[in-house]
Amino acid sequence: MNAVGLIFADSYDVAIDELTAQRTLAAIPFGARYRVIDFKLSNMVNAGIRNIGIITTQKYSSLMWHIRGGSFWDLDRKQSGIRFLPPYAYEGVNSNYENRLEAMLAHLNYLKECREKYVVFGCCNYVENVSYEEAMKLHVDTDATITCIYTKNPINKSKNLHVTTYEIADDGKITGCYFEDKLNGSQKNVSASTFIIKREELIQLIEKASRSGGVSFRNDVLVPLIKEGKVMACEAKRPMLFIDDLSCYLKSNLKLLEPDTRKQLLKNEDRPIVTRVKDSAPTRYGKYAVVTNSIIADGAIIDGEVRNSIIFRGVRVKKGAVVENSVIMQDSTIGTGAHLNYAVIDKDAVIQDGRLLSGYITHPFFAGKGVVI
Amino acid sequence: MNAVGLIFADSYDVAIDELTAQRTLAAIPFGARYRVIDFKLSNMVNAGIRNIGIITTQKYSSLMWHIRGGSFWDLDRKQSGIRFLPPYAYEGVNSNYENRLEAMLAHLNYLKECREKYVVFGCCNYVENVSYEEAMKLHVDTDATITCIYTKNPINKSKNLHVTTYEIADDGKITGCYFEDKLNGSQKNVSASTFIIKREELIQLIEKASRSGGVSFRNDVLVPLIKEGKVMACEAKRPMLFIDDLSCYLKSNLKLLEPDTRKQLLKNEDRPIVTRVKDSAPTRYGKYAVVTNSIIADGAIIDGEVRNSIIFRGVRVKKGAVVENSVIMQDSTIGTGAHLNYAVIDKDAVIQDGRLLSGYITHPFFAGKGVVI
């Protein structure tokens, strides 16, 4: 595909501070072995995009280490590949940026140096397996200026956060864009914050919006174009799982326990979701292991009970421990006789023998990276 | 070698603003095909160092693009490799840093995560082909806390800049460290701003200096240790070419025209200086080419006269042009009948037909990146 990809690694309009305290949004672990950015990256690579810029502002160290030179996605190429776009990297890029317009303005030189005709750009506040080829076909066929990807089924979108919705005419043209206080049942079309546009047009629009004092991509670029009738909508038809807050994050992880979600999101052989290779050993189940309805990553050692849970690489669930309805991230240990229910345990945590840690689906219990409880 | 490398990509104690306006010091082009950091990186790799952190503060985009994932130096490894350490990358690293102590303090987590026993760290204000193995041997044999690399022959060191010098006893122990206003003939031992120390000791020293309000690695870490008699000196015996200012930069480039310098710096097959691969075509000489005593990179097309000069990749010297005592960087064009003497022409510049541009060895004529004259 003759397009450059642009990924905003940071959070806009999400409230998942627990998991972003030490890492940028895009680096949040998800689904037993992935990080959130793996989905966006893989979608782009699967669509034939070979040149991808990642705009970061802070705490992007684990993201850089995860992606390295991009070789896991065959993106360590000579003439293209992954390019990190952090603050201060370029002359004139001197400060952090608060919104997408500012971020793109800061890295306009990157966009100018690319040679691709189109730009596919978007945020990382959900995971999905989407076909950008179809969106691009629609974009080219309808001769739109911008095509916006949206969903009619925003799975696990928070009801307490601002949300951008579209009004869409029968011909697929977007006729309105609303920034609403919160999600409610009446909204049909929720923005996926992902867009397709000609590269040179994007550059012009950003420069123009910036000259006239604009501060928001939505208000100062998108809305005026909608009024001109130049914006198309493209529906993402496969499940789109949002991670707006910790409860949404837990629910979206557990959603993978449904075979159909797993199939559409992870198991599509033509559209693999690729992640960093870890050289883990096989999962080892002990004599006392009782695992049901769970996803277990490689390198885990399970000798306790695990039900309705997502277990990351290298996790150890000891004999007599019970884990239910929880997400246990990489290399954490659940001690003998400990009992976890509706918990999200970040990396490298140690839950000692006999602890009972229980939240609820709307208010999961959370243990931070490396904590010992 | 059981050591991690740490490179400060930014400028301390240099005044070469012309070339650092758009790039960090380490990314300055040198010697027809290299960038300054290639020397430090290659020295480290040739000594068997496989894990290297690069501390950057600003304008490091071209440096990142030059180094990519590190594959040109076989550094794109699974368990180690190149790691960029830019501002804001880690939680708590929130600001730019003014000196080496602050920079190391900001990235202390990186040093803590490494497993190597030693750290070799240094600056990029010169190019050299040095054996860190020899320095390490001396360091281990003498049981020093810090070993400092220095030179008795600081070729093309500016006489107008501050300079750090050492007083060294007969047994190689450093007995004094002086920060002097300028270089003068009486100073024998000039610091190469490159050090070897045990990793854990470095971490402790930085934390201690920081707690007691220290702001300078030299004054607050090195000098106290010298007083305790714990610092050794290791002489770098091969030529060390400084690039303190534009005149020094020009002179150090032209120094490569001496066979012995070339041999010691670039042509040592056991210690290759490796740079990014460019896939340039062979150098093409036209009918009217007259080239003497010059270094010409691949991809250049020469149909004019070139004397005592350094010509980078992709440079075009047209018929009738004369280039003398100059450095012409990548992809610049020198037009028909133009005459350059003692000039430093940055990348992508166009010198139009018939221009006469002449500086002097102490005050070279400079044309910036992409200018048209």
Next chain:
Amino acid sequence: MLSKKKCVAMLLAGGQGSRLAPLTTYIAKPAVPFAARYRIIDFSISNCVNSGIDTVGVLTQYQPLELNDYLGTGSPWDLDLRFGGLHILPPYQAQKGGDWFKGTANAIYQNIKFIKRYNPDYVLILSGDHIYKMDYDIMLQEHIENGADCTIAVIDVPLEEASRFGIMTTDEKGRITEFAEKPENPKSTQASMGVYIFSTDALIKYLEEDEANPESENDFGKNVIPAMLADGQKMYAYLYKGYWRDVGTLSSYWAANMDAIGDKPELVLNDPGWRIYYRHSFNYPQYIGENALVTNSICGAGNEIDGKVNNSVIFNNAIIEKDTDIEGSIIMSECHIGKGVKIDYAIVDHGAVIKDGVTIIGDRSGDPVIIERDSVVSGDIMEGGRK
């Protein structure tokens, strides 16, 4: 980056492995899958990498396609280097005609040019068909300290098995005084592992002499080692005491797989200090269903398991449906085991389909039942009969 390597490894991966048939019908023995995620050759290559040896020539000959593809650029083992790294060395034709590799020594002889390029002081010769975790660097240090021309790694075997091996007799300093290939009356229990370190000059000299001898079978064990010993070269034994398994037969292959399961497995796969690297196929995390009970087993990625699995090794992307019972078996990648199946003491090769309700039971006193690659089984198989 230096223009020289201290030690280069040459890995003999050309064997046909006929005693492992039918697992080796389409693939070379070193490429046979092992322990849920690996191939047999991963152990030797990972040993090299973990021992600090970053230049490995892999000599191939028999059914190399899948092996070549598996090795690829060497990137899974971090051996995709600009200087050094992993190189596949197939047989070739030269100006004066070419030939397949004759014996093990001839295979190395034909690739002396490869060795010379790296100008190594030492050459490590390995075979790619054993399962073990060995630090060759310790052996190399001993070789250097002994000033040896050749060092041969040995393990201590039970006396009654010694006549199946090449047996070393050594003096009190470990210097080899006698070597007997499969002796009827073994004089010691130190058996060769087929792992040799040679000082490069000695290796090249003896390979050239061996090649010039028309009566030689060009084999290290039969020809080169005895010739060196006869010449009084300094040859030492290096006693290795860790885990080591020959997986030359179906039952030894099965047993070695079983070594990787259990609370304290004999073969530890998740030692962060000695990783076994392997090539990842695309997959996703495994799902364990509502009806599953997986115990005392190891499993790769991408499986969907809804049955009972015990004392077993399950590779990648296998589907095991409910009401199925798998005991003491090896299920390779992409297999589909239907509902109500019972499998006991079997090896189900890649891509096989076991239909609902089938029972497969092996005879534990013999080899396990082998279900061949991509086959479809709809009838019962009992007591060691072959499909």
Next chain:
Amino acid sequence: MLSKKKCVAMLLAGGQGSRLAPLTTYIAKPAVPFAARYRIIDFSISNCVNSGIDTVGVLTQYQPLELNDYLGTGSPWDLDLRFGGLHILPPYQAQKGGDWFKGTANAIYQNIKFIKRYNPDYVLILSGDHIYKMDYDIMLQEHIENGADCTIAVIDVPLEEASRFGIMTTDEKGRITEFAEKPENPKSTQASMGVYIFSTDALIKYLEEDEANPESENDFGKNVIPAMLADGQKMYAYLYKGYWRDVGTLSSYWAANMDAIGDKPELVLNDPGWRIYYRHSFNYPQYIGENALVTNSICGAGNEIDGKVNNSVIFNNAIIEKDTDIEGSIIMSECHIGKGVKIDYAIVDHGAVIKDGVTIIGDRSGDPVIIERDSVVSGDIMEGGRK
């Protein structure tokens, strides 16, 4: 990243290149150095990459060591991919015995498994021994538009030379009506370049039929193409009009090298839109000395030139001392040309040393003088005599 490739290239690199001897004594023809920096095979591989084809199988047989080493992981061509990329395909032994590749068609037949892995719609067959810059994607588009089973790239040759080639006769739409291998009385001047695109199904069908025919020589030009034509398959010619040189003889090799020099060279090497990629050896920039005069030439890296060089091609790391005069010659890597030497119309192969004062003059009506690899020349050579 998708699990399928649209087009896979198979590059036949097994030829012995005996007419290029002695340049091919130790290396396969595709590995022969060319134009100061490249190897002959770089052109075909770079064409693939520049045409958007990222999966290339290279079939090797004769003297592959240096070629294998040169190709390595494929990284110089950006072909070190996790899915796709460059793969070396040597001959191999299978369970029922193995064999060297017989003809060009047999070589592809033996690697059908490789092709199938990528499930391509089209297969591009190339030989690795021509110098040209061709966008195979344009040819592929024509193939698709024509709904062809096979498309053969042709160039227009002078009528008097046509009988040296495979000659196509086509109808007004480019469909091939007749094919004659080296015809005495050629009916057209459209000569096959040995570049074929096949629809995968047709290729596999005809390869299998060809293999089953014991009388076939298993050659594309002699057997497969005529068989397809006889069956009425849809076969089209694709007329290529760009630069193309066969470098099969020493004088054509010399002439093609000379095409890369001059103000407006016929063979443009520094076209940023069509880069020719190559593997870099370690080197440093070249130094042109006080006494040098280098004109109308191309030079690689790392040279130290202090003599007069005109109309010549100088590879890497050569030393050319003062008072020396080189005209119309090719000096390969690592050569050392002493003082007061005169060389005219010669090819000095890798590593040769020409002692002070030697004169080497070739006969322009014949092949250039060849100074063999690593030889030392201390006496004069005049008029086309071979050393």
